Amino acid sequence: MTRLCEGRVAIVTGAARGVGREHALLLAKHGAKVVVNDLGAAVDGTGADRSFAQQVADEIEADKGEAIVNGDDVSDFDGAKNLIDQAINTYGKLDILVNNAGILRDRMLVNMTEEEWDAVIAVHLKGTFAPSRHAAAYWRAMSKEKDAPVSGRIINTSSTSGIYGNVGQTNYGAAKAGIAAFTIIAARELGRFGVTVNAISPSAYTRMTDNLREYTEEEIAVRAPRWVAPTVVYLASDEAQDITGRVIQAGAGMVAVCEGWRRGAQIEAMDDPVALGPKLREMVGQVRRNSGMDGFELD
Numbered sequence: 081m082t083r084l085c086e087g088r089v090a091i092v093t094g095a096a097r098g099v100g101r102e103h104a105l106l107l108a109k110h111g112a113k114v115v116v117n118d119l120g121a122a123v124d125g126t127g128a129d130r131s132f133a134q135q136v137a138d139e140i141e142a143d144k145g146e147a148i149v150n151g152d153d154v155s156d157f158d159g160a161k162n163l164i165d166q167a168i169n170t171y172g173k174l175d176i177l178v179n180n181a182g183i184l185r186d187r188m189l190v191n192m193t194e195e196e197w198d199a200v201i202a203v204h205l206k207g208t209f210a211p212s213r214h215a216a217a218y219w220r221a222m223s224k225e226k227d228a229p230v231s232g233r234i235i236n237t238s239s240t241s242g243i244y245g246n247v248g249q250t251n252y253g254a255a256k257a258g259i260a261a262f263t264i265i266a267a268r269e270l271g272r273f274g275v276t277v278n279a280i281s282p283s284a285y286t287r288m289t290d291n292l293r294e295y296t297e298e299e300i301a302v303r304a305p306r307w308v309a310p311t312v313v314y315l316a317s318d319e320a321q322d323i324t325g326r327v328i329q330a331g332a333g334m335v336a337v338c339e340g341w342r343r344g345a346q347i348e349a350m351d352d353p354v355a356l357g358p359k360l361r362e363m364v365g366q367v368r369r370n371s372g373m374d375g376f377e378l379d
């Protein structure tokens with residue numbers, strides 16, 4: 081078997097369960113040494129239990145791989161630094177950072193509390209920024225020391241909720257759209273050091289999604305979280321050096337490359353809002369509508 085990540089060192093955040101667990105297992109199968117980060121929180125982000133992350137590390141070692149556990153909270157700036165340092169101090173380097181940790185606090189906007197907003201923005205958005213920030217500083221230092229680009233990888237986790245828009249998730253969707261924007265900007269900044277930055281938008285049957293509706297056994301099989309991991313492992317490999325700044329849907333029977341915002345119909349600036357109104361209306365009618373949650377245009 082070709083091993084795509086032989087000798088590389090990877091961190092996967094939120095790797096104790098669901099999608100992140102599969103990333104960690106497949107990265108290890110492809111030769112990466114893995115730092116299994118997880119707070120061991122409930123879906124809403126409360127609580128902490130390291131034993132689930134330990135189980136994943138044990139599973140990797142039982143399969144002759146190498147793994148260690150880290151229990152830092154990714155939304156804590158110093159905790160995120162500790163996570164990056166632990167990988168470097170244990171394995172001598174860091175090549176791959178998969179930002180996957182996440183929580184949910186769904187609520188309609190009219191009822192959403194400040195705490196529900198802050199918690200979701202913290203884990204997803206700051207929890208992507210903080211480890212990426214420390215990893216980026218490390219890779220910049222490495223590329224200067226070597227006087228050559230590194231082969232660093234950041235793989236973030238967005239969601240159809242953010243890139244397409246899902247009712248009841250203004251907090252989560254805003255964070256996930258923010259992660260997509262973060263991905264594009266960080267890719268532009270870090271390319272010069274040899275670091276690629278991409279995001280996946282997973283679809284998988286996990287504890288986060290199992291209560292959304294009833295799923296048949298066939299659907300559960302198609303939506304098994306293991307179907308998301310191959311995209312992450314390929315993006316993490318040396319082979320994917322030329323793919324950056326992309327958001328890629330993976331899981332539930334497909335892999336799809338998403339297209340971002342682009343300018344649609346345009347007119348010259350007008351200073352009279354009364355005259356502008358009909359023109360604006362005309363342009364709104366001309367451009368493609370926002371997509372629905374399936375990623376295609378609404379009727």
Ligand SMILES: NC(=O)c1ccc[n+]([C@@H]2O[C@H](COP(=O)([O-])OP(=O)(O)OC[C@H]3O[C@@H](n4cnc5c(N)ncnc54)[C@H](O)[C@@H]3O)[C@@H](O)[C@H]2O)c1
Pocket residue numbers: 093094095096097098099100117118119120121122123125152153154155180181182183203207237238239240281282283284285286287288289
């Ligand atoms: N399952 C899906 O269909 C789906 C769809 C879109 C996006 N996602 C995203 O994929 C990622 C994984 O989701 P999942 O479905 O596997 O959920 P999950 O609940 O099974 O796993 C998330 C993990 O993140 C950990 N975590 C939470 N807060 C943390 C923190 N502050 N620091 C470290 N770890 C923390 C949890 O303990 C948990 O193990 C999330 O970012 C989620 O938003 C999932």
